[in-house]
Amino acid sequence: MKNKQAEDIFRNFLRAGKNRITPERFEVLEAALEYEGHFGADDLYILMKNFKSRVSRATVYKTLELLAQCDLLSKRNFGDNINRFESSFKRQIHDHLICVDCGKIIEFADPRIKQLPEEISEDLGFNFESYSFNIFARCKDPKKCKQSRER
Ligand SMILES: [Zn+2]
Numbered sequence: 001m002k003n004k005q006a007e008d009i010f011r012n013f014l015r016a017g018k019n020r021i022t023p024e025r026f027e028v029l030e031a032a033l034e035y036e037g038h039f040g041a042d043d044l045y046i047l048m049k050n051f052k053s054r055v056s057r058a059t060v061y062k063t064l065e066l067l068a069q070c071d072l073l074s075k076r077n078f079g080d081n082i083n084r085f086e087s088s089f090k091r092q093i094h095d096h097l098i099c100v101d102c103g104k105i106i107e108f109a110d111p112r113i114k115q116l117p118e119e120i121s122e123d124l125g126f127n128f129e130s131y132s133f134n135i136f137a138r139c140k141d142p143k144k145c146k147q148s149r150e151r
């Protein structure tokens with residue numbers, strides 16, 4: 001198995017929550033961590049089917065939620081009401097800019113954005129937990145905008 005450390009995190013999480021520990025769940029974990037970029041549950045399910053996996057659609061959906069709960073995946077919503085996931089294992093925290101015309105997603109990390117939610121939480125008398133932040137914009141170059149539709 002490739003991601004021993006991630007597997008240990010997941011196994012401990014499953015055990016702590018009295019969730020069943022099954023080989024299928026670890027199969028989903030591996031596939032999710034290897035997926036490049038952002039994906040919906042169905043994207044991953046179809047990919048796994050193409051690689052002859054016997055994992056069920058329900059297992060993919062359930063396991064992705066569990067992986068998000070233990071922070072191995074980040075759950076994203078880019079304004080179209082589809083839940084997308086991406087690996088957050090050994091990855092830098094980042095935010096997203098989404099082109100509303102072509103759907104292109106650009107990742108960026110800016111320390112100003114990380115700091116602000118913590119400061120606001122403090123000011124309002126809360127302990128900071130997490131935040132979500134998306135920028136919706138339009139490509140300036142219309143040629144590049146239609147070219148790559150990656151979601
Ligand atoms: Zn991302």
Ligand SMILES: [Zn+2]
Pocket residue numbers: 099100101102103104138139144145146
């Ligand atoms: Zn665009």
